Amino acid sequence: MLACQPAPSGPVSVPLADAASARVYTVQTTTAQDWTGHIPLTEGYTVRLQVRLYTASGREIVPPANPVGLSFSFAPATLASAAVADSALRTFDLTPTDPPESDGGMTIRVTEAATGTTKSFGPFYILVHPAQ
Amino acid sequence: MLAVLLASLVVVQHEMHAAPASAPGWHVAWHGTAFVQYARTFGTRGTYQLGSVNRVMVQAGGPAAGGDVRFDFMGSIEPLTLTDRGVPQLLQASFHTSDGTIITDRAHPSPWIMALSASYERALSEDVAVSLYGAAIGEPALGPPVYLHRASAAANPVVPLGHHLQDDTHSSYGVVTAALRWEHLHVEASAFNERQPEGSDHVFYYEGARLDSYSARATVAAGAGWSLFGTYGYLPAMTQGHAHGAQHRIGTGAILTSPTWLVTFVYGANDPIGGARTRRSVLVEAQRLWPGGHLFFTRAEFVQRTAEELELVGSINEVQDVGAVQLGYGRDVWRGAVTVGVGAHATVQVVTPQLEPFYGARRPLAFGVHSQVSW
Numbered sequence: 001m002l003a004c005q006p007a008p009s010g011p012v013s014v015p016l017a018d019a020a021s022a023r024v025y026t027v028q029t030t031t032a033q034d035w036t037g038h039i040p041l042t043e044g045y046t047v048r049l050q051v052r053l054y055t056a057s058g059r060e061i062v063p064p065a066n067p068v069g070l071s072f073s074f075a076p077a078t079l080a081s082a083a084v085a086d087s088a089l090r091t092f093d094l095t096p097t098d099p100p101e102s103d104g105g106m107t108i109r110v111t112e113a114a115t116g117t118t119k120s121f122g123p124f125y126i127l128v129h130p131a132q
Numbered sequence: 133m134l135a136v137l138l139a140s141l142v143v144v145q146h147e148m149h150a151a152p153a154s155a156p157g158w159h160v161a162w163h164g165t166a167f168v169q170y171a172r173t174f175g176t177r178g179t180y181q182l183g184s185v186n187r188v189m190v191q192a193g194g195p196a197a198g199g200d201v202r203f204d205f206m207g208s209i210e211p212l213t214l215t216d217r218g219v220p221q222l223l224q225a226s227f228h229t230s231d232g233t234i235i236t237d238r239a240h241p242s243p244w245i246m247a248l249s250a251s252y253e254r255a256l257s258e259d260v261a262v263s264l265y266g267a268a269i270g271e272p273a274l275g276p277p278v279y280l281h282r283a284s285a286a287a288n289p290v291v292p293l294g295h296h297l298q299d300d301t302h303s304s305y306g307v308v309t310a311a312l313r314w315e316h317l318h319v320e321a322s323a324f325n326e327r328q329p330e331g332s333d334h335v336f337y338y339e340g341a342r343l344d345s346y347s348a349r350a351t352v353a354a355g356a357g358w359s360l361f362g363t364y365g366y367l368p369a370m371t372q373g374h375a376h377g378a379q380h381r382i383g384t385g386a387i388l389t390s391p392t393w394l395v396t397f398v399y400g401a402n403d404p405i406g407g408a409r410t411r412r413s414v415l416v417e418a419q420r421l422w423p424g425g426h427l428f429f430t431r432a433e434f435v436q437r438t439a440e441e442l443e444l445v446g447s448i449n450e451v452q453d454v455g456a457v458q459l460g461y462g463r464d465v466w467r468g469a470v471t472v473g474v475g476a477h478a479t480v481q482v483v484t485p486q487l488e489p490f491y492g493a494r495r496p497l498a499f500g501v502h503s504q505v506s507w
Contacts (some may be wrong), residue, residue, distance in 0.1 A: 006179060006180070008217070056177075123446065
């Protein structure tokens with residue numbers, strides 16, 4: 001390569017207070033897919049997703065300096081349900097509860113008990129597809 | 133003569149070197165430019181790079197079948213000289229490398245080949261001509277002439293922030309354009325394939341290719357060096373590189389070409405189909421030339437960025453109003469078979485309060501110094 005520039009920054013382990021953005025990835029596929037812009041759910045199926053946290057400069061926070069908890073809300077409230085699968089990995093299972101063609105947003109609330117810090121990210125767009 | 137004048141105003145605005153070809157009436161012309169530059173951005177997302185922005189154009193043409201035939205090639209080695217991470221530029225639309233890495237606040241490198249096309253133009257009378265353009269890779273009649281071809285940006289190595297709302301279809305993988313020239317009016321209509329690969333590994337990319345994007349552009353040579361244009365395009369939903377939902381794109385603008393001033397005004401907007409609000413951009417770009425090889429260039433922009441383009445979905449509101457004002461100076465230091473110049477530029481970006489934590493300031497800064505070699 002014929003350019004001189006700093007190497008990409010690696011992950012960093014910092015408190016939740018330093019988290020400025022979040023992204024949502026799949027974890028059940030061979031290659032994690034970025035579903036941040038659009039979460040396509042299929043009627044009757046549950047998908048496991050992971051919340052990844054980033055600093056303002058774009059460095060991924062892995063692992064967070066302290067354990068964090070996740071909670072979820074939906075608009076409309078009936079759109080889907082979510083349950084934490086592994087809080088250390090920040091993974092959760094997401095299941096649609098509204099019929100196909102429904103859409104809305106999911107907000108993820110991240111809490112760091114050690115410092116009392118809470119951050120909310122979202123809405124992340126969800127669209128429910130019919131089962132094949 | 134009229135056709136040549138309009139072509140010089142609307143399509144390619146470079147001084148090209150020309151030489152006669154072996155066939156009578158045929159010629160080969162070429163133009164190349166390479167900026168060797170140090171680019172520096174500041175703030176939370178600041179970084180630096182020593183690299184090169186570059187491109188070369190080759191054109192061959194001459195009389196054939198009662199008209200004029202032209203072949204164009206345009207290429208770049210930026211995938212090597214900028215790497216697949218592109219060049220630092222705050223607030224530029226994000227992109228993905230071939231391995232899926234998300235790149236923000238950098239402009240992607242130009243592809244290896246940006247134009248590979250042929251065109252045929254035939255005069256029907258002194259004032260009327262028709263033409264047909266076909267490109268394996270090329271520029272449809274949509275938006276202003278791409279910044280790479282604009283005389284007002286010839287000394288400016290920085291990509292406009294509004295590129296993705298104005299002229300990002302310039303290297304489409306499959307284009308057909310029919311055009312009519314009538315006195316001072318030039319009307320073009322294109323069908324093209326807008327699909328783009330992710331990353332800079334591909335030289336050609338025809339996966340799922342279809343000519344399912346459409347556009348039209350009308351340009352008027354208004355006199356005194358001015359040309360005015362209006363443009364419309366329909367762009368269906370795309371995935372991969374340049375991903376977007378189905379949208380209309382509209383644009384208008386004016387271009388001044390004079391011995392001393394080179395100016396471009398552009399308004400460009402993407403109107404998503406299905407309810408999301410229209411996103412707008414405005415660009416004013418100029419280059420002032422003085423005797424002795426001195427020049428001044430500037431660009432001012434307003435752009436409505438999406439959270440998705442900044443890779444901040446869920447962290448900021450969907451649309452953010454951002455802007456940039458750039459001032460630059462250049463000077464030719466040697467003129468011969470090649471022209472060597474030096475220059476520098478500084479840019480002040482303007483971001484919303486929501487974006488301030490991500491950039492470290494409401495007005496993050498950037499600058500660059502460069503040497504430009506043209507031939």
